[in-house]
Amino acid sequence: EAGVAQSPRYKIIEKRQSVAFWCNPISGHATLYWYQQILGQGPKLLIQFQNNGVVDDSQLPKDRFSAERLKGVDSTLKIQPAKLEDSAVYLCASSLVRRGKVGELFFGEGSRLTVL
Amino acid sequence: QKEVEQNSGPLSVPEGAIASLNCTYSDRGSQSFFWYRQYSGKSPELIMFIYSNGDKEDGRFTAQLNKASQYVSLLIRDSQPSDSATYLCAVDSSYKLIFGSGTRLLVRP
Numbered sequence: 001e002a003g004v005a006q007s008p009r010y011k012i013i014e015k016r017q018s019v020a021f022w023c024n025p026i027s028g029h030a031t032l033y034w035y036q037q038i039l040g041q042g043p044k045l046l047i048q049f050q051n052n053g054v055v056d057d058s059q060l061p062k063d064r065f066s067a068e069r070l071k072g073v074d075s076t077l078k079i080q081p082a083k084l085e086d087s088a089v090y091l092c093a094s095s096l097v098r099r100g101k102v103g104e105l106f107f108g109e110g111s112r113l114t115v116l
Numbered sequence: 117q118k119e120v121e122q123n124s125g126p127l128s129v130p131e132g133a134i135a136s137l138n139c140t141y142s143d144r145g146s147q148s149f150f151w152y153r154q155y156s157g158k159s160p161e162l163i164m165f166i167y168s169n170g171d172k173e174d175g176r177f178t179a180q181l182n183k184a185s186q187y188v189s190l191l192i193r194d195s196q197p198s199d200s201a202t203y204l205c206a207v208d209s210s211y212k213l214i215f216g217s218g219t220r221l222l223v224r225p
Binding site for chain 2: 033035040041042043044045048055056091097102103104105106107108109110
């Protein structure tokens with residue numbers, strides 16, 4: 001079974017530039033998550049999709065971050081304009097919902113962003 | 117924002133010892149609890165999940181859940197140097213998975 005695919009793996013940009021990350025979840029996984037992990041911290045949920053609908057985006061900085069999941073499959077996370085504090089690893093994960101409970105999250109390898 | 121709290125460590129144990137990692141959470145409605153291991157520069161990978169009060173064992177790993185006290189723990193028996201990593205506790209809150217900041221474990225040869 002193919003895992004969660006993410007690209008690019010690494011990206012270096014200057015502040016105020018834009019960047020986009022792509023994620024393709026495991027086939028059949030209806031739930032897709034984008035997490036931000038700053039060095040030395042745990043993953044912080046940015047946005048959660050169920051199929052192509054948003055379940056939660058309460059911690060997404062909507063003035064600069066946007067995300068979409070067209071057709072309920074792959075997803076794109078965009079940052080425009082980037083700030084220095086956006087330097088982090090952006091993790092995409094997908095899961096099944098098991099009997100009404102949150103199921104195991106499978107993570108991609110992550111996209112490491114450095115903002116100079 | 118519901119919280120998940122972990123001691124950042126590092127927790128240092130000798131090889132062969134039992135490592136005990138703890139986590140507390142604030143949402144009394146949480147039903148799903150996970151332990152992930154994260155090696156430096158890698159993505160988190162699932163170690164165990166637990167849904168019910170009590171203990172759940174899988175090989176050298178035991179997860180313990182006490183919903184009344186709102187804590188979940190992970191025991192690692194016969195710790196190996198390869199177990200050295202950051203251990204992340206994750207708890208569901210209204211179908212969102214909230215992670216703690218992780219406990220760094222060092223297993224000394």
